[in-house]
Amino acid sequence: MIYILKIKGTDKIPDFVQIRDENMSLKAYFRLDQQERGLMKNKLEKHKNEIMELINKIPYGKIHTFNYNG
DSSP: OEEEEEEOOOSSSOOEEEEEOTTOOEEEEEEGGGHHHHHHHTTOGGGHHHHHHHHHHSOTTOEEEEOOOO
């Protein structure tokens, strides 16, 4: 299981995504406009489509869980 958090940026700071593991340790951190690259770089490409779909649906500032098997 991982936790996904979408963070709203400002006019100078872009929007970001945080992905944390079950212990809330930071697993991935990337710009929202570079989702695919961020997921590939952090070895989450196996679930890329499902995670990207969730990221695009969730509101800013809320933590969402995503269950996967490794």
